[in-house]
Amino acid sequence: MQGDLRTGLRQLHQLPLPTLDYLPLWLETLRLRLAADGVAALWCHAPDDPGATAPATCWYAPQAPLSACERLATSDWAMPPVAALQRSLAHGEVLRGHARRSRGGLAAASSTLPRPPELAGCLPDGDLLDVCLLPLPRATGAAAMRSECAGPSAVAPLGALRLLVSRRRSQPRFSAREVAAFESAAAEFAAPLHRPGFPPMTAMTSLTQPLRPEPSAAIGDDVAGTLVWHRRQPEWADPAALALMRRVWQRMPGRAWPEACVVVQACQSLVDELRLHPSDAASPGVPVSKALGVPGGTLHLHATHLCAMGGRATERVRIALHLAVPPAIRLLLRLWQTGLTPVQREIAMRLLAGQSRAQTREACAIGVQTLKTHLSLMRARLDPVHDASLLLGLGGSVALGSGGRAFMSRGSGAPDVDATRSGKMAPRLE
Numbered sequence: 237m238q239g240d241l242r243t244g245l246r247q248l249h250q251l252p253l254p255t256l257d258y259l260p261l262w263l264e265t266l267r268l269r270l271a272a273d274g275v276a277a278l279w280c281h282a283p284d285d286p287g288a289t290a291p292a293t294c295w296y297a298p299q300a301p302l303s304a305c306e307r308l309a310t311s312d313w314a315m316p317p318v319a320a321l322q323r324s325l326a327h328g329e330v331l332r333g334h335a336r337r338s339r340g341g342l343a344a345a346s347s348t349l350p351r352p353p354e355l356a357g358c359l360p361d362g363d364l365l366d367v368c369l370l371p372l373p374r375a376t377g378a379a380a381m382r383s384e385c386a387g388p389s390a391v392a393p394l395g396a397l398r399l400l401v402s403r404r405r406s407q408p409r410f411s412a413r414e415v416a417a418f419e420s421a422a423a424e425f426a427a428p429l430h431r432p433g434f435p436p437m438t439a440m441t442s443l444t445q446p447l448r449p450e451p452s453a454a455i456g457d458d459v460a461g462t463l464v465w466h467r468r469q470p471e472w473a474d475p476a477a478l479a480l481m482r483r484v485w486q487r488m489p490g491r492a493w494p495e496a497c498v499v500v501q502a503c504q505s506l507v508d509e510l511r512l513h514p515s516d517a518a519s520p521g522v523p524v525s526k527a528l529g530v531p532g533g534t535l536h537l538h539a540t541h542l543c544a545m546g547g548r549a550t551e552r553v554r555i556a557l558h559l560a561v562p563p564a565i566r567l568l569l570r571l572w573q574t575g576l577t578p579v580q581r582e583i584a585m586r587l588l589a590g591q592s593r594a595q596t597r598e599a600c601a602i603g604v605q606t607l608k609t610h611l612s613l614m615r616a617r618l619d620p621v622h623d624a625s626l627l628l629g630l631g632g633s634v635a636l637g638s639g640g641r642a643f644m645s646r647g648s649g650a651p652d653v654d655a656t657r658s659g660k661m662a663p664r665l666e
Contacts, residue, residue: 241269243578245421247585250433251564255371255394255425258565260296260532264455266401266421270414273360274299274402277531280315282395291318291395294486294498296531300358305485308354309496314487318370318395325370328426330419333366337409349398359402363410365418368398371425397425432599434564435589455532456569459559464542465507466552469494480557484530499535499557502528506539507553533561564589570626575617580610588629 244265248258256279263275276297283291293314297305325331333349349368371394399422403410410418461477463470473481481499494500509524523540538556541549567588571581579600586596597607611630618627 240578241265241417242421243582244269244572246424247434247568247578247582249424250429250431251562251568252374252434252436253562253564254374254529255397256529256531257533257562260298261456261565261569263296263298263399266418270401270410270418271403271407272401273362273404273407274358276300276358276400278315278355278398278400279394280318280396281392282318292486292488294484295358296484297358299360302482304354304357305482306492306496308352308358309485309488309492310490311352311354311487312489313350313352313354315368315396315398321368321370321396325368325426328370328423330423330426331368332419333368334415335364335366337363337405359400360404362403362405362407365401365410365415366398367419367422368396369422369426370395371397372428431601434585435591456561456565458533458561459557461557463503463555463557464552465503465539465555468504468507470500470503471552477555477557480530480535480559483532483535483559499528499530502526502535502537503539503555506537506555510539510541510553530559533559533565535559574619574623574626576614580614580617583607583610584614584626584630588626 245262248262248265251258259277263277266272267275274297276295276299278293278295280291280293295308331349333351335351349366351364351366373393401418459476459480461474461480463473463477463481465471470481481494481497481503484498485496486498488496494504506524506526510522523538525539526537528535528537536558539553542552542554544550564585568581568585571584574581576584579602582600583596586599587593591599593607597603600607602610614630615627620627
């Protein structure tokens with residue numbers, strides 16, 4: 237289990253994406269594998285000017301109640317300045333602030349990681365694993381992997397990152413092996429890659445299009461929602477839009493809602509921009525759009541005036557929100573759902589991203605015959621119907637015969653699905 241956990245989290249680190257794009261999936265994977273009840277991440281972006289004021293502290297706490305987020309947003313607590321952390325973490329160290337249960341309650345390890353009550357309220361009251369580090373900048377051009385619509389809204393690199401994992405008091409304590417697994421996984425953010433990362437995956441967009449899931453609220457799936465904006469605050473929102481509005485918070489004194497939510501701030505800026513466009517009965521106004529980088533992908537917002545019965549624009553604004561997950565994450569999730577081993581998933585990712593077999597062998601440190609063996613096993617384990625897109629990208633071809641049966645072919649031969657499943661006439665990928 238621990239080996240598979242390390243491999244899955246390492247593959248996420250290797251994706252050519254900004255850290256915030258894969259951070260939710262990284263946290264959810266860690267939470268499930270450690271049987272934790274709550275996770276959270278806090279960060280601040282690296283300032284462009286070293287002498288500028290400390291950037292705002294943002295956080296992502298999917299299991300935290302809304303009231304706890306509001307209390308944390310209005311508190312005066314913030315992460316230490318990036319410059320101070322750079323002095324104390326100059327060589328890639330990790331600050332630890334674990335709180336372990338003892339007979340007398342929780343025993344916090346000696347550290348410089350303060351935990352105010354508002355932050356503790358966002359996590360279950362039990363064993364807590366807490367680290368702070370300075371993540372390494374992603375590969376050059378990683379921010380450009382976002383959608384072209386993102387434009388200047390692309391997220392700046394992270395200056396500091398804090399990761400927290402907690403269990404309830406009713407659950408067993410974290411074992412020493414689980415603590416070590418958490419610390420080693422978190423340290424990957426501040427350590428250079430020991431192996432080549434995955435190449436840019438622009439070539440896989442057309443391939444992964446059939447794998448694109450319907451919009452939902454699951455981690456790694458696209459999310460779409462709608463809200464109505466009136467008098468500088470949301471008047472109505474469907475559940476998906478409400479979840480997107482609560483996705484990321486930042487510390488801001490005053491009213492927590494809606495001022496402290498990054499998504500709500502973007503909605504208000506769209507409404508302000510929409511008011512600059514003239515509207516009348518014949519032309520209810522020009523729709524305006526915006527792209528915002530949030531944990532999990534790029535959030536696209538589209539705002540238009542709501543019209544009354546006579547067609548005249550009203551003060552209310554309809555805002556459609558769509559969180560677009562990068563294709564690389566969708567593909568990795570699809571591979572995780574197959575029966576492939578971690579090494580075979582990495583081979584598939586590299587080949588589908590456009591790497592040659594020689595480059596794949598070098599990155600995975602395997603020989604020619606070993607790669608052929610893996611490809612043969614992958615051919616047998618992938619389903620010819622549900623995994624047709626993957627098989628096609630790995631060298632096969634897919635077509636639908638009469639009666640809707642799936643056929644895999646190479647050259648003139650076309651064995652049917654029953655023969656393929658039996659392994660007698662499986663398409664060759666070598």
